[in-house]
Amino acid sequence: MLLTYLKVFLVGGVVCLIGQLLINLTKMTSAKILVTFLLLGVLLEAVGIFDPIKEFARAGITIPITGFGSTLAKGAIEGVKEEGLIGALTGGMRAAAAGLSAAIVFGFLVSLVFKARTKV
Amino acid sequence: MNGGKQTIVFQNKPCVLAGYSIVGPKESMGPLDPYFHKRLRKDDFGQSSYEKAECKLHMSAISGAIIAAGLSPKDIDANIGGDLLNQIITSSFSARELDIPFVGMYSACSTFAQALIVGATLIDGGYIRRAACSTSSHFSTAERQYRYPLELGTQMTPTSQWTVTGAGCTVLGKYGEGSKIYLESATIGKVIDFGISDANNMGAAMAPAAAQTVIQHLEDTGRSVDYYDNIVTGDLGIYGSRLFLELLESEGIHASAKHKDCGEMIYDKKQRCPQGGSGAGCSSVVFNSYFLHQMRSGSIKRMLLIPTGALLSKLSSLQGETIPGIANAVSFCVEE
Amino acid sequence: MLSKTEYLELDKKIAPKSKEGRTLFFAFVVGGVICMIGQGVSDLFKLVIPAADEKLLGEITSTVMIFLGAILTGFGIYDKIGKHAGAGSIVPITGFANSVVSPAMEYRSEGVVFGVMCKMFVIAGPIIVSGVASSILVGLIYWFVGVAA
Numbered sequence: 258m259l260l261t262y263l264k265v266f267l268v269g270g271v272v273c274l275i276g277q278l279l280i281n282l283t284k285m286t287s288a289k290i291l292v293t294f295l296l297l298g299v300l301l302e303a304v305g306i307f308d309p310i311k312e313f314a315r316a317g318i319t320i321p322i323t324g325f326g327s328t329l330a331k332g333a334i335e336g337v338k339e340e341g342l343i344g345a346l347t348g349g350m351r352a353a354a355a356g357l358s359a360a361i362v363f364g365f366l367v368s369l370v371f372k373a374r375t376k377v
Numbered sequence: 378m379n380g381g382k383q384t385i386v387f388q389n390k391p392c393v394l395a396g397y398s399i400v401g402p403k404e405s406m407g408p409l410d411p412y413f414h415k416r417l418r419k420d421d422f423g424q425s426s427y428e429k430a431e432c433k434l435h436m437s438a439i440s441g442a443i444i445a446a447g448l449s450p451k452d453i454d455a456n457i458g459g460d461l462l463n464q465i466i467t468s469s470f471s472a473r474e475l476d477i478p479f480v481g482m483y484s485a486c487s488t489f490a491q492a493l494i495v496g497a498t499l500i501d502g503g504y505i506r507r508a509a510c511s512t513s514s515h516f517s518t519a520e521r522q523y524r525y526p527l528e529l530g531t532q533m534t535p536t537s538q539w540t541v542t543g544a545g546c547t548v549l550g551k552y553g554e555g556s557k558i559y560l561e562s563a564t565i566g567k568v569i570d571f572g573i574s575d576a577n578n579m580g581a582a583m584a585p586a587a588a589q590t591v592i593q594h595l596e597d598t599g600r601s602v603d604y605y606d607n608i609v610t611g612d613l614g615i616y617g618s619r620l621f622l623e624l625l626e627s628e629g630i631h632a633s634a635k636h637k638d639c640g641e642m643i644y645d646k647k648q649r650c651p652q653g654g655s656g657a658g659c660s661s662v663v664f665n666s667y668f669l670h671q672m673r674s675g676s677i678k679r680m681l682l683i684p685t686g687a688l689l690s691k692l693s694s695l696q697g698e699t700i701p702g703i704a705n706a707v708s709f710c711v712e713e
Numbered sequence: 714m715l716s717k718t719e720y721l722e723l724d725k726k727i728a729p730k731s732k733e734g735r736t737l738f739f740a741f742v743v744g745g746v747i748c749m750i751g752q753g754v755s756d757l758f759k760l761v762i763p764a765a766d767e768k769l770l771g772e773i774t775s776t777v778m779i780f781l782g783a784i785l786t787g788f789g790i791y792d793k794i795g796k797h798a799g800a801g802s803i804v805p806i807t808g809f810a811n812s813v814v815s816p817a818m819e820y821r822s823e824g825v826v827f828g829v830m831c832k833m834f835v836i837a838g839p840i841i842v843s844g845v846a847s848s849i850l851v852g853l854i855y856w857f858v859g860v861a862a
Binding site for chain 3: 535620
Binding site: 280284286373375376377 | 401403420421520525526527529530531532542577
């Protein structure tokens with residue numbers, strides 16, 4: 258149990274550390290960082306490396322946006338398995354629906370309740 | 378021009394009748410706090426949006442300066458103002474509330490100099506009696522227009538600067554209205570681009586323009602930096618100032634002992650603004666508070682104010698354009 | 714004055730740099746902690762719903778984490794974390810939530826339709842577009858490989 262959490266911490270930390278290195282070296286903005294890691298997740302899933310990493314690191318690799326990428330790619334692959342060609346189109350969005358809908362609905366609700374504040 | 382390649386020399390000593398500065402909470406925590414005329418406790422100024430807050434700031438600075446000069450709006454022939462927002466809505470919307478003819482200005486953070494130069498020229502030529510030259514900027518409006526939403530968790534890069542929340546206004550009038558501080562000459566800057574493309578490194582983008590303007594000013598007037606008590610740049614920031622001095626040094630001009638930068642002065646190191654302040658309001662609040670005070674008290678007799686501007690937009694950055702800079706210089710003298 | 718190339722070289726040479734050690738440390742720690750929280754959420758729901766399979770748990774976890782990111786953004790806490798953590802709070806799924814919620818809040822002053830709804834994906838849009846497009850590509854490749862085999 259404790260070991261799992263240590264692994265989660267270490268792998269998650271290292272993923273973010275790589276992101277910070279990219280920011281420091283290339284002055285990438287946050288949108289580009291997110292896209293990069295998302296595509297990394299898609300790639301890892303597509304070549305079949307994501308699952309072994311997930312076995313080891315659990316949330317350490319699924320909580321970073323790489324997990325979202327993997328969900329999308331996995332969904333597309335499963336879609337093809339179940340429905341053939343059309344599944345490539347529908348599978349990804351279907352698998353990622355929870356995350357996307359959550360972001361939209363919470364984003365909408367929060368914006369109605371809170372006001373943006375100045376940084377100090 | 379009558380004073381050389383880029384310099385105009387005023388003939389009739391247009392004077393600074395009064396100045397007024399109003400700043401946000403962060404600025405009032407900085408080292409210049411005692412000099413400001415008014416400080417906001419909250420930077421929304423009781424308005425429903427930050428744009429409206431900036432507009433109210435701008436208006437307050439103008440009316441504050443007019444009152445400080447012992448005048449009323451009808452005594453002012455022109456409000457010459459500008460800001461950073463698209464279509465300079467801050468200055469034009471604040472002019473909507475004032476019953477004063479309006480001239481809108483834009484040259485990014487160098488707008489204050491532009492406004493002073495136009496105002497002084499109109500007075501010097503005898504076309505108008507008095508002008509209120511105003512500029513403003515607001516962190517929260519500039520941030521959303523040029524950068525990111527306020528609540529986005531981003532880090533400031535080491536060369537970035539903090540947009541000043543504040544507005545300043547200077548009322549200019551004719552010689553003989555009781556003021557000893559007058560505008561002696563002004564150098565209109567060229568737009569200069571040395572190829573800096575990082576929008577978070579504006580000090581470096583503006584430093585060449587500032588250096589060129591100062592070099593040309595000294596050449597046109599036949600002066601050395603020793604003529605001035607202070608050479609004051611607008612918002613080059615700590616790093617931009619270093620580049621500016623290096624550029625002058627390469628021309629054999631040693632200005633570091635005389636140089637000050639409004640952006641560097643306005644915040645404390647502890648306030649976590651990597652290179653200091655910036656924005657159209659930066660040079661105008663610092664000039665109208667600290668430097669006007671120094672000139673009145675006699676500790677500065679001659680100063681060259683060089684507000685600097687980075688002429689970029691979000692679109693130009695996205696299209697891969699580099700950042701052109703501009704700097705206009707205004708020379709102030711205190712009559713003995 | 715210096716030439717353009719000389720100037721750009723000077724800028725490269727003397728420009729202040731990020732505090733590497735400090736930023737990397739905070740990114741590592743905060744990123745790691747957020748992932749641990751995610752793991753905690755997942756384990757907790759595993760206890761609550763023993764029958765839940767991995768897919769359902771994953772969906773619940775990302776929903777909860779996105780909610781946390783959204784609410785922390787609403788209270789103005791997430792940007793303060795981000796100031797120190799950098800990528801540590803950008804890369805996790807909470808950072809994705811932050812990039813959706815922050816423009817939605819920011820543009821509230823321009824109205825619900827043209828402000829909130831239009832601008833919500835002004836930063837996160839590329840994530841959706843690139844993610845969906847690349848997943849379709851992966852599906853297509855998978856299909857081709859299957860057909861060929």
